[in-house]
Amino acid sequence: MKINEKNLKKKTILVVGDIILDEYIFGEVKRISPEAPVPILNVIYTDQRLGGAANVALNCKSLGCNVEIVSVTGNDKEGNNLINKLKEKNINCYIEKSNKFKTVKKTRLISNFQQILRIDEEKAPGQLNEKMFKTYTDRAKKSDIIIFSDYDKGILKNLPTLIEQAHRLKKICLVDPKGHTPSKFKGADVLTPNLKEIERLIGRYDDQNDFKVKVFNVMKENNIKNIVLTKGKEGITLYQQDKETEINFRGNPSEVFDVTGAGDTVISVLSVLLSINFSLKKACEIANKAGGIIVQKFGTTSIKFEEIF
Numbered sequence: 001m002k003i004n005e006k007n008l009k010k011k012t013i014l015v016v017g018d019i020i021l022d023e024y025i026f027g028e029v030k031r032i033s034p035e036a037p038v039p040i041l042n043v044i045y046t047d048q049r050l051g052g053a054a055n056v057a058l059n060c061k062s063l064g065c066n067v068e069i070v071s072v073t074g075n076d077k078e079g080n081n082l083i084n085k086l087k088e089k090n091i092n093c094y095i096e097k098s099n100k101f102k103t104v105k106k107t108r109l110i111s112n113f114q115q116i117l118r119i120d121e122e123k124a125p126g127q128l129n130e131k132m133f134k135t136y137t138d139r140a141k142k143s144d145i146i147i148f149s150d151y152d153k154g155i156l157k158n159l160p161t162l163i164e165q166a167h168r169l170k171k172i173c174l175v176d177p178k179g180h181t182p183s184k185f186k187g188a189d190v191l192t193p194n195l196k197e198i199e200r201l202i203g204r205y206d207d208q209n210d211f212k213v214k215v216f217n218v219m220k221e222n223n224i225k226n227i228v229l230t231k232g233k234e235g236i237t238l239y240q241q242d243k244e245t246e247i248n249f250r251g252n253p254s255e256v257f258d259v260t261g262a263g264d265t266v267i268s269v270l271s272v273l274l275s276i277n278f279s280l281k282k283a284c285e286i287a288n289k290a291g292g293i294i295v296q297k298f299g300t301t302s303i304k305f306e307e308i309f
Contacts, residue, residue, distance in 0.1 A: 003276070003309045008064035009133045011275040013268075014139050015069045016128075017053030017149030017156055017176075019095070021050065021078045021105045024049070028112040039116060041109055050262075051084055051106060053149035055302065056176070057091050059268030060147075062302040065275065068092040068143065069308055070136050071155055072128065078103035094135050104153050127154050128162075137165060144275040146171050147267060148188075152178035157261065163187045163247045172274060177201070186222040190280070192267045194230045212246060215239055230266050249284055252292025265294040265303050 013014040024047045029039040050058050061067045067084060073079030075097040083104065086093050098270055102123030110230040119198060128136065135308060142228035146166050150156045159175070160183070166173040174190040178201045185191055193201065204213040219227060219241040266287045271281035290303045 003305075005064050005305065007276050008194050008272065009066070009105060011144045012066040012068060012271070013057075013060040013145050013147060013271055013275065014136075015053050015057040015067065015142035015147045015148070015149055016136060016162065017056070017081055018104065018151035018153035019050075019054040019069070019071045019073065019154075020052035020151060021103060022045070022049045022055075023052035023107040024108045024110055024276070025107060029116070036275045037293075039111070041111055041116070048081060050082065050089075052104070052151045052153075053155075054086060055154055055264045056147055056149045056268050057086065058089055059265050059302045060272055060287060061089050061091055062258050063268065063272045063305050065272055066092075068094065068139050069188060070094045070128070070132065070139060072096045072098050072101060072132065074101045074103040074123070075099045076103050078105050078262065081091050094132075094139060096129075096132055101154075104151075106129075108161060122153065133161075133165075134252060136162065137169075140169050140171055145271045146173040147271050148173060148175045149264070149267070150176055150178045159184055172280070174267055174271050174274075175264055181223075182222045185224060186226050190226045190228055190267075190270060191224050191295075192228045192230060192263060192270070194232070196265060199227055212239075215243065216244060226264040226280055228266065228287070230263055232262075236266070236284055236291070238284045240280075247281060247284070251288070262291050262294050266291050269303065269308070299305065 025043055027041040027043040029041055031040050033040050057067045057069045079097055082094055083095055094221050104122040107119040108115050148156055152221050163173055172189045175185050175188040176192050177185050177197055182201045203215050205211040225241050229237040233251045236249040238247040269287040269290045270283045290308045293307055294303055
């Protein structure tokens with residue numbers, strides 16, 4: 001199916017979830033500290049990027065859709081930076097600033113494009129209050145597809161309620177999951193875990209056949225219609241509950257440079273294509289290609305329309 005960019009511009013993707021400020025400090029390590037046996041990073045420059053649900057929103061926007069985002073930040077400099085960066089990309093923000101919450105920030109120290117340390121800053125988890133739930137409902141009514149981007153920072157604590165509301169509004173919802181409790185994702189149209197995340201959801205298994213059985217059991221018990229399992233360089237596997245089918249999409253054999261944000265790219269491509277009535281199978285094929293492209297880039301970044309179409 002040929003992609004018409006004009007059709008994409010008519011579609012609106014709503015992203016709900018944990019937004020993160022990704023900071024990269026680039027430098028060189030040429031010596032070891034005399035104070036302790038640790039490398040000294042001579043800083044060259046610093047870069048701040050959209051992370052978490054904000055990166056999902058950026059990916060959808062880069063592919064040509066209208067994008068709105070509902071979330072919570074701290075009432076701090078990092079939160080302002082995130083909101084400003086989103087607005088610079090023409091992403092409509094419905095973001096509450098909370099004095100009870102510190103904006104999540106991940107700082108990566110980089111030498112010769114190798115990560116030598118990551119520093120995470122976060123406080124009490126932010127949550128969607130009653131006012132924000134109303135905002136979510138209002139924006140969901142006007143959206144074509146809803147993405148729940150879960151980084152386990154608290155925004156999606158009441159995810160089952162949000163999914164239920166999406167279904168009342170007859171909206172397709174995709175979830176990038178975190179956590180050990182499958183019931184948290186009950187009713188999802190598409191769940192996009194990686195291998196570690198699916199193992200947390202299904203528990204221990206004996207072999208690949210047992211793995212498949214447990215995946216379908218979790219889907220049936222929680223009314224999860226489809227699972228798109230991302231497997232890094234091994235590609236993607238699509239599980240469909242109604243047909244009990246397993247479809248494999250082989251990965252790109254190219255070198256994996258950095259897996260940061262690959263899952264964000266996959267769920268974004270799936271959502272954009274489903275919004276213009278692609279089949280999930282065809283959408284997985286293209287999302288698999290996009291994931292193979294994004295892991296060849298460094299750090300949190302977005303896929304572009306011309307790279308995959």
